[in-house]
Amino acid sequence: MAEPTQATLSEHNRSRILSHLYHHGVESRASIAKALELTPAAITKITAKLLEAGVIDETGDIGGSRNRRSIGLTLDKSRFHVVGVKFARSLVEIGVFDLAGKQLADREITAIDPEDIPSAIADVHRIVESLLAADDGIVAIGMAVPGPYLRNIGRTAVVSSMEEWRKVNFLDEFSDAFSVPVFVEHDARAGALAQHLFDPDCDTGSLAYYLIGEGVGLGVLENGRTINGSQGAATEIGHISIDANGERCECGNYGCLESMCSAVTIHRMLVEDGRIVPDAASMTHRDACNALFAAAASGNADARGLVEKIGTIVGYGAVTIFNAFNPERIVLGDIVAGAGQPLLDAVQRVVDERVIPELAEHTTISLSRLPADAAVTGAAAVAITQFLANPSMFFEIA
Amino acid sequence: MAEPTQATLSEHNRSRILSHLYHHGVESRASIAKALELTPAAITKITAKLLEAGVIDETGDIGGSRNRRSIGLTLDKSRFHVVGVKFARSLVEIGVFDLAGKQLADREITAIDPEDIPSAIADVHRIVESLLAADDGIVAIGMAVPGPYLRNIGRTAVVSSMEEWRKVNFLDEFSDAFSVPVFVEHDARAGALAQHLFDPDCDTGSLAYYLIGEGVGLGVLENGRTINGSQGAATEIGHISIDANGERCECGNYGCLESMCSAVTIHRMLVEDGRIVPDAASMTHRDACNALFAAAASGNADARGLVEKIGTIVGYGAVTIFNAFNPERIVLGDIVAGAGQPLLDAVQRVVDERVIPELAEHTTISLSRLPADAAVTGAAAVAITQFLANPSMFFEIA
Structure with a gap:
């Protein structure tokens, strides 16, 4: 023993x-x-x-x-492959990657009918099986799911827009479903692992990945390991209140960060505004946000003002990240980070004003340099992290 | 090698x-x-x-x-002794404890003149030397200092009411000052270690100690280890904003939790109120708070209302602790926890309303059961934790 x-x-x-x-x-x-x-x-x-x-x-x-x-x-990074499966609210993206995070084939995308989750799950089984059959270099599968995710038991916690997903236990559904091991992680934590693996500037054990997309999430590495909490539901920045007297969020809390700066919220603002992006109502969340950022870049003053306002709120969240986690580096990623430098400038301004200078000076805030359309690389990073951490799971080592 | x-x-x-x-x-x-x-x-x-x-x-x-x-x-807990040194804003308390956290002699208390920190430091040296000379069972010294504390370099970060303390580097000043090793820790983190060691119900690796005293702080154990951050300044709950549009705090942030529910703030409320505790102005922060809690216990409706209001704000902080750290247990301690059950009830009510039920149900919130006048036990716990973690620092082990 x-x-x-x-x-x-x-x-x-x-x-x-x-x-x-x-x-x-x-x-x-x-x-x-x-x-x-x-x-x-x-x-x-x-x-x-x-x-x-x-x-x-x-x-x-x-x-x-x-x-x-x-x-x-x-270590030949091109020899071993992993499948990354990224679950979002409205679709599932699946890709094959090598250990360097390089995508090897076109991504498979499956739309999710919220009324028919079982058929989305069946699609995932079918697609992954076919990828495994086509590539015997695949050694593991990583999955990234939106939070709040009860990592230890394998389910999302209750958030009404994800209600149907509550019935899916990702661990029961997928753990033993394939010929190679499957690892499931909260999407923002998966993003933190991707930054750590694929961006040489993020080769630090003290890293926060601040995901600002359809949801707002956070993954934090402390001493090179993710902070998980007792149920795996820690670092839920999107549901930390930045105004305890604010409006009620679907999670039950009031004034949640996510409700003020997610891509969904920005899209709603654009539809209400009606002028900055006139056809916002017919667009996806991502396209509407990108249209806003393009308008700001081309000098539209209202668009710039809105990006500045969003950046200020994202900055409030960054201040909380400093005080809660004191990371060496904060990386902004996902749809809203697509606003680029003007957003980063607004965040930095709020941080410089509100964080104790000795902490603010020590921490670098940057935009993700990983491809914006490759959110699924986070799922791949989950699998690669396990490959590096537990090699004997993947090989007969005498 | x-x-x-x-x-x-x-x-x-x-x-x-x-x-x-x-x-x-x-x-x-x-x-x-x-x-x-x-x-x-x-x-x-x-x-x-x-x-x-x-x-x-x-x-x-x-x-x-x-x-x-x-x-x-x-392991004979009575054989080995440690010195605990607790630095607060207005005084230093020093005690000798055995490994069970039992106090062995009267505590020594030194008032701090904020204009003459060096003489307070000299007092600490003198008192610790005399304790060491009198008891050769002492194997280590633990020190607890208020945050924000830059744990890795040994100094408090700038907060104007602690300005003079910035000049003191605790590690330089004390690390090699005595015949036994010295360990310095942030006070709320020291409190978390004390709960973990001395309260059998807190024998979990996922624990948050929520210190609500002259300052408001937090120590979090994740997998049995404290979350520290890159500079040792993580888990600074007192300076997390609960209202990003609130009043400015001396740390630079706005609407900080500490500015709304610390003993200092409660004392100021009582002086302004003038009726609940008529002679509040001539009391210490602790005595004024205790007078409020006694008035509430004896049925004074205004006092009860104020405790309820404070409990609600402490509850907002607890909701942030859930979403940031998802601990298995949250322990409320220090002066304001002296309000007892009515405070705990208010906190639980806020948590039940605002935290996702699957998280709220999983976590126990309780009042500290360690002696309220023994804040210095946290400092002792810092030393005992090191004794248990690194025995070869203390003994010749062949």
Whole structure:
């Protein structure tokens, strides 16, 4: 029974080596040993098993220190593939990615009829099965679902616009459904993992991904791990009140951030306004928001004013993120982040005014640099994170 | 160089065994092995070293399973002592405690002249030295300081009423000042550790301690560890806005929770009111609050109304704690928690109205059961937590 702990240690070191190769490319055994403070003997032993299992490869000689040559080790990110499945309120997007987050085939998109969730679920089963049949490089499936999500039991918590989804238990439905493991995560937390894996500037263990889309969510890494809470429902920034005397939200709380700056709210504002985006009523939330941002960029003063107003509210949320989580980096992502620099400027202005200077100075706020249409990469990142953390789930390692 | 990792594993298992004995009293090697999933051989090896170092003791035979007798192991909580030093805005309290949190001598209290911080610091040095000289069972010193505290660099962040304290770097000032190690922690986080160690009902790794005193603070355990943030300034609930359009706080933010329900604010309300506690102006913050709570308990309708109003605001903060951290348990502590059941009822009412039912049902909200005058126990808990986590800092372990 000591084996679990010793085995845990071995797996931990395997994971550290794989993660190091993931983030640093080709490395010699000696440089890995130095970076991870492991003995050369331990590195030799662990990498031999990873080589034998086909997880990593040896490359030709690379330059070593003091003119010694040494053999490089590498994790071939293109060899292993994952499926990412992103559930949103109105559609499901499914894509195949390599470990670098590169999309390998056209995304599959299934519209969701809120009255017929079972048929959307059946579509997901069918599409994933066909992707698995077509690509034997797929090692895992990641799924991202909107919050509030009860991560530990696998269901969304009650929010009336997602009422029908409450009946779906994602873990029961998908955990053992396919020939490879499935991992389900809250969408904003999935986004935080994607930033951490795919943007080299976000290679920090203290990161907040602030998702401002149809919903408003947050994923926070503290010491490289997501903050989850006892039911997996922590970091629900969208339902934190920024005005306890404000209007009631469908979650039960009052003055929720989400109700003031989501893409849904912005779309409603545009329809009510009627002038900035005249045909907003016939557009999707995303298209209406993008039309607003385009109008602002082309100099429309009303559009600029509205972006400024939205940025101020997004800034209030950022101030709460500082005081609640004090991350080293905050990344704004999803539809509303598409407003770009004017939005970021408004957020930064609010932060500079309202956050204690020693905290504000320490934290970088930026826009996501991942492709805006690739929200599904977050789902892929969930699977890749597990691949790097628990290699023995995916390979026979002697 | 593999040694650090192997040594870390050994220390980790020593810490787990010590913590298990701390929370469970006398246990046989076999029951420890079972609880911690370690082999009997590993337990025998580790406990032998702990016995040799004098950290734990063998007791006589205890009942084993199936009528086998076995020898008990125990951590004598009365043998090892710690000093707790609690810095508040207007005074420093210093006490000696055993590992169970039992106070061993009268507390020493030093008033702070805000214009002469250096003399308060000198007092702390002098008092701690004399306590160390009088008790060679003291193994560590814990200090608790008000937030916002930049834990990693050792200073409070700027808040104007604490301006002079900014010049003090607690780590520089105290880390190497004494013959035993010193640990400094944010006061609400120290309070969370105290609840975790000293209240058996709080033996959960998912705990929020909601400190409502002269300041309003929060300490959160996630998976048994405090959430700290990149600068150690996370979980600053007192400066999270509950009304982004509210009045400006000295921290720079608007509508901060602390400015609406701290003991300082309540005291000011009582002075302005003039009727509920007629001589409030001549009282300390604590005495004025206690007079209010006594008036409410004796049936004064205005006093009851004010406690209800304060409880509602404390409840808004609790709703934010649910949405930000989703803890399994929330404990209300410090001066304002002295209002007792009427305050707790108001908080629960707000939570029941505003939190998603599946989250609200899962989390217990309670009043601290630790002695209200023993805020300094939090400082002691900081030291005891380190003693249990890093035994090799305190003993020669071969």
